[in-house]
Amino acid sequence: MDDTRHTLCHVTTPQAVAAAGDRLTGYPFLHCCTDAQLAFVLERHFPGRTGLLVLRFDPATVDGRIEWERSEPDQPPFPHLYGALPLATVATEQL
Numbered sequence: 001m002d003d004t005r006h007t008l009c010h011v012t013t014p015q016a017v018a019a020a021g022d023r024l025t026g027y028p029f030l031h032c033c034t035d036a037q038l039a040f041v042l043e044r045h046f047p048g049r050t051g052l053l054v055l056r057f058d059p060a061t062v063d064g065r066i067e068w069e070r071s072e073p074d075q076p077p078f079p080h081l082y083g084a085l086p087l088a089t090v091a092t093e094q095l
Contacts, residue, residue: 006034006035006059006079007034007035007056007057007058008032008033008034008056008057008058008059008066008079008081009032009033009034009035009037009038009041009054009055009056009057010024010030010031010032010033010054010055010057010081010085011031011033011038011041011042011045011046011052011053011054011055012024012052012053012055013051013052013053014051014053014094017053017055017087017092020087021087022086022087022088023063023084023085023086023087024055024084024085024087025083025084025085026081028082029067029080029081029082030080030081030085031071031078031080032066032078032079032080032081033078033079034079037075037076037078038054040072040075042095044072050095051094051095052094052095053092053093053094053095054092054093054094054095055085055087055090055091055092056090056091056092056093057085057089057090057091058089059079061086061089062081062083062084062085062086062089063083063084063085063086064081064082064083064084065081065082065083066079066080066081066082067079067080067082068080
């Protein structure tokens with residue numbers, strides 16, 4: 001899938017962002033989603049949670065590659081970032 005057409009999102013906590021320094025990384029990848037997938041992600045993985053952050057970013061600004069992979073039944077592939085997300089390039093929305 002062509003990730004250049006999408007702004008991608010990563011859901012996280014303020015604590016994770018504070019601990020990350022200037023780059024957020026995951027092992028082995030950061031779970032991401034598109035705006036269209038965000039409601040599903042929040043309902044499935046963060047039910048009832050408050051104080052979460054949605055980090056929105058242009059995939060062209062990351063240090064790594066985006067792989068579109070099937071990870072949820074009956075859902076389109078999700079983007080996974082294999083690399084670092086420079087926090088200076090994200091727009092942050094608090095939920």
